[in-house]
Amino acid sequence: MQLPLLLAGPILRRVDAGLVAVQVVLSEAADVRLTVWEGRVASDTTNAPFASSGDPPDPNAPEPHPGETTVRIGERLHLGLVSARLPPASGKVFESDRLYSYNVTITAASGTTDLAKLGLLGAHTVSGVEAGPLGYADRMLPSFALPPSTLDDLRLGYGSCRRPGYDDGDALAWMDEYLNDRVDDPRARLHQLFLGGDQIYADDVDAVMMLRVVELGVELIGTAGGVPVERVTVGQVLRRPASSTPTEADPTAVYTPETPQETALAGDLPAGPPCFPVGGRLHLTTVSGQLTSVDGANHLISLGEFAAAYVLAWSPACWGVEVPGATAVGGGVVRWLDTLGDDQDVVLPPTVYPERIPQHLFAGAAAIAAKAAEDAKTPPAERARSRRRSHRVHRELLLGLARVQRVLANVPSYMMLDDHDVTDDFFLNPMWRHRVLGSALGQVILTNGMLAYALFQDWGNDPRRYDQVTTPEHPELGGQLPGDLLDRAAALFPGSAPGPDRDLFAAIGRMFGHHLENQPQPDGRFGVVDAPMTWHFTVDGPKHVVVALDNRTRRSFVAEIGPPGNVATEALVDQIPRPPLPAGREVLVVIAPLQVIGPPVIDEVVARAIYRIFDLATAGDLTDPESAAGARRMPGTNPDALETWAFDALTFEHLLARLAEHQRVVVLSGDVHNAASNVMSYWRGAERRPARIAQFTSSGFKNVMPVYLRALDRSAMLLQELLRAGLGVERLGWARPDAELVLLPQGRTEADLVATTRAKLLRSPVLLATHGWLDDNPEGDEPVPALTSRLNPAKPPEWRWRVTPLIDGRLDADRPAPIRPTPLDDAAIEAQLADPATSFEAMQAVAARHQAALDRMRNTRQMMFRSNFGICRFESAADGSVTAVGEVYTSAVDPETQLPVLGPYMVHRAPLGPLDEAPPETLRESVLSRVPIPEPGP
Structure with missing residues (x-):
């Protein structure tokens, strides 16, 4: 298809008192100008602009500077991040409690245009999809509001995990309905939107979508003589004689390895098919790339493919009408918006065997035969249904993309890096890092994935940071500042010559720390990699401060193949500010892509069992002496089971201590593919008034908890019943081991304790649960202290905490109709x-x-298993106390009206204090501590 000028956007990015930034993705080089007006205005307004990117940063400058120029990444890929900045000397600021509107003017070789001339401000059609006006009414410009002056008016949207191929609704598109109802009210509309990771699923693209991803990826970077300009370095290239014909039973039989001299002469392999075919990459990425993720057969590899995935996730502009290369049974094209009948099928393009391929593209004959035998067990009709389902799911995604585009244009959006933006097993452990970054293909995938994240996501989080460029006066920095990354990215593919430039690509990898390894420590742990580029950031408002954690690239580990400490203790120094917060700020909000405080029953019971279940299920792959895959002899490689914060107590406790210094904290997370909420009380020393940390989790936008947990919810209801019981967790902590921290029943010694408890008493820090202790009192008798395990009053805990799961206490009549x-x-x-x-x-x-x-989703008072988005708001009381309110929105069909109803299907209230609460003091025999179950409120 002919690419439009505007591939994606406008996306409203960072907005604060002195800056408004807007991101666009264009198919041509251009100068981009941003103009901002006060109020909600139409495109033909005669009002004087309030600010513009063309305004001089210095009021005394003789001439305004021109519009900002896009960064050329490829022949048809030009990124623009244009910002209107208010110099302190101007005396102006972007204010709370009022609306602002903006327009983007694009001046390219093809002419000058803006949002109105592009047709975005009225009803329009894109890729066959009917789209509403970008500003929510004809001729109206997109608009926004800064965080309000009153905490109770603040509305924070959040969510994560938007997997295009998942068969559920797109909650990011549903957010458009929420915004539409509040667009005229600067205090009621969304003020900040936090996308907490997995904006794309780089390791799990369905084949039907991958057909367009690979095609668009080549278009974006460009071709020369019909051959993709972007090339991919692999460890070994194979070549077949021109006279040979590969067979499906063993395609590699006719291929032989090239010599290094032959590869140097012929060059690296062109990106995309046929060297990297759709549906045939799993063996390649797990063996040549040493990845352990086996989520799908279509892992993104090239920079063009990563870029295409972002463009297709955020806008309908580049989808086109036809599914490229796909045909219907009996011939004919397949269109994205076709509704396929039960007698129809989607036929994918046949495999092409090019002259040169990467080693391990195809498995050996035995593995191919085994897979063919396994596939033969699936009836053809079932395979056809699967392909029709995939087509329908992507059709529904496309139909909602104009609404996604509108949300991103009207709400300041901040984006955090998480695993699927690069690969599911991203920096899983030190051995993984050594293997993957020790392979040529692994280097390519990780560097391309992180560069795409920097360009499409991180740049807009803090544009000022990317102003920083190493100058000749500071050669010691070695080109390690964020602005240097933009310069290097712009020079990767300078013309029609094959690229990327090897030296620049390697330099970008070094900025990401890909030349470094986690170093072993004296205590057996592995330290953090301190890469030049950092990914955490801070943004705030009049009453709150937001810090976004990087829990991917600053990890430490308990062992070479042990669980990650999701943010190393030394990295938290930079990522969590010390108190106090700036004047007037009442709450610290933390964006942690990976849930920090999970439902206690899952963290304490379910997750620890699943960790081992995954290893048992894949034991053959882990122990196969012939295996060359990345997962070989590496137990605990499933991120869904391994990455729980609680699995590395040292970093977990350090994070909690840092957060508790701020007294009132809200953590917004995703990743886990369900929605739930918990609140922690945290005491230091002899304090009786705890700090309060609320954990609100909304996940996923379009992905739900794995089937093994959903089965518990839908069938036995066991998980929901455990959560409904209000089972909590308590901890007691001391910095160092000491004798008699716990007094045991008369006549008992530590030898009578279970081995895990004895081990905990010897570790630093000492972290003890309040359950599972000896109690020799006869059942039914009045307890005698001497026969009971109890804390030693001479050596009280140095800190204590309690986690309580939150339950929706609303009356049935106050909940959305489909759930009553x-x-x-x-x-x-x-x-x-x-x-x-x-x-x-x-x-x-x-x-x-x-x-x-x-039929009415009755199990959503405590945990939700369907597409959703979260809204965090606050309620203040006359006594100065604050309550955080987490609302989880989804859309469900009312069985009575058969109409979809969007609403807050789960609402959790977390008092943040100040409040008085007794700390954990009693040691018990019970497995888990029981906390009161809140009754439905009035």
């Missing part, structure tokens, strides 16, 4: 049950209520 149970008159039912003549009728009514509940 069928009302029953309890008194009437009791009376009917007492009368044999009416008892059966009463039982029918009760059974009907239960049956209706199965």
Whole structure:
């Protein structure tokens, strides 16, 4: 298809009192100008602009500087991040409690245009999709509001995990409806949107979407003589004689390795098919690239592919009408918006065997035969249904992309790096890092993935940081500042010659720390890699401060193949500010892509079991002596089981201590593919008034918890019942081991304790649970202290904490219609049950209520398993206390009206204090501490 000028955007990025930044992705080089007006205005407004990117930064400068120039990444890929900045000397600021509008003017070789001339400010059609006006009404410009002056008016949107191929609704598109209802009110609309990771799924692209990704990826970077300009370095290239014909049973049989001299002469392999075909990359990435992720057969590899994935995730502009290369049964093209019948199928392009391929592109004959035998067990009709499902899922995604584009244009958006933006097993452990970065293909994938993240996500989080460029006066920096990354990216593919430039690509990898390894420490741990580029950032408002953590590239580890400490203790010095917060700020908000405080029953019971279950399920792969895959002899390689914060107690406790210094903290997270909330009380020393840390998790935008946990929810209801029981977790902490921290029952010694508890008493820090202790009191008797395990009053804990799961306490009538149970008159039912003549009728009514509940998502008072987005807001009381409120929105069809209803299907309230609460002091036998279950509120 012919690429449009505007490939994606406008995306509203950082907005603060002195700056407004807007991001665009263009197919041509251009100068881009941003103009901002006060109020919500139309494109033909005659009002004087409030600010412009063309305004001089110095009021005394004789001439305004021109519009900002895009950064050329490829022939048809030009990135612009244009900002209107208010110099302190101007006396102006972007203010709270009011609306602002903006327009973007693009001057390219093809002419000058803006949002109105591009047709975005009225109803329009893109890739066959009907789209509404970008400003929510005809001719109206997109608009925004800064965080308000009152904490109770603040609205923070958040979410993560938007997987295009997942068969559920797109909650980021649903957010458009939420915003549409509040667009005129600067205090009620969303003020900041935090995308907490997995904006793309680089390691798991369905084949039907991958057809367009690989095609667009080549278009963006460019071609020369019909051959992609972008080349991919692999460890070994294979070549086949022109007269040979590969067979499906063993394609590699006719290929032989090239010599290094032959590869140097022929050059690296062109990106995209046929050297890197759709649907045939899994063996390549796990063996040549040494990755352990096996989520899909279509891992992104080239920079063009990563860029294409972002463009396709944020805008309908580049999808086109037809699914490239796909045909219907009997011939004919397949269109994205086709509705396929049960008798139709999507036929993917056949495999092409080029002259040169990367080693390990195809598995050996035995593995191919085994897979063919396994595939043969699936009936053809079922495979056809799977392909139709994939087509339908992407059709529905495309239909909502104009709404996603509108949300991103009207809400200041901040984006954090997480695993799927690069690969699911991203920096899983030191051995993984050594293997992957020790391979040529692994270097390519990680460097391209992180560079794409920097360009498409991180740059807009803090544009001022990317102003910094190493100058000749500071050669000691070695080109390690963020602005140097933009300069190097712009020079990777300077013309029609094959690229990327090897030296520049290697220099970019060094900026990401890819030449470094986690070093072993004396205590057996592995230290953090201190790369030049950092990814955490801070943004705030009049009443709150937001810090976004980097829990991917600044990890330490308990061992070479042990769980990660998701942010190393030394890295937290930079990522979490010391108190106090700036004057007037009441709450610290932390964006942690990976959930910090999980539901206690999952962190303490389910996760620890799943960690081992994954290893058992893949034991053959882990121990196979013939295996060359990245996961060989590396247990614990499934990130869904391994990356829980609680698995590395040292870094977890350090993070909690840093957060607790701020007294009132809200952590917003995603990653785990469900929504839930918990609150922690944290005491230091003899304090009786704890710090309060609320954990709100909203995940995913378009991805849900793995099937093994959803089965518990839908069938046995075990997980929901455990959560509903309000099972919490308590901890007692001391910096160093000491004798008699716990006094045991008379006649007992530490030898009577279970081995894990004895080990905990010897570790630094000492972290003890309040459950699982000896109690020799006879059952039913009044407890005698001498027969009970108890804390030593002479050596009290240095810190303590308690986690409580939060439950939605609203009355049924206050919840969205699709979730309300069928009302029953309890008194009437009791009376009917007492009368044999009416008892059966009463039982029918009760059974009907239960049956209706199965269709109405009844299990969402504590945890949600469906696409959702989160809204965090606050309520202040007259006594100065503050409550954080986490609202989880989803859309469900009301069984009665058959219409979708968007609303807060789960609402959790977390008092942040100040409040008085007794710390954990009692040691018990019970497995888990029980906390009160809140009753539904009035």
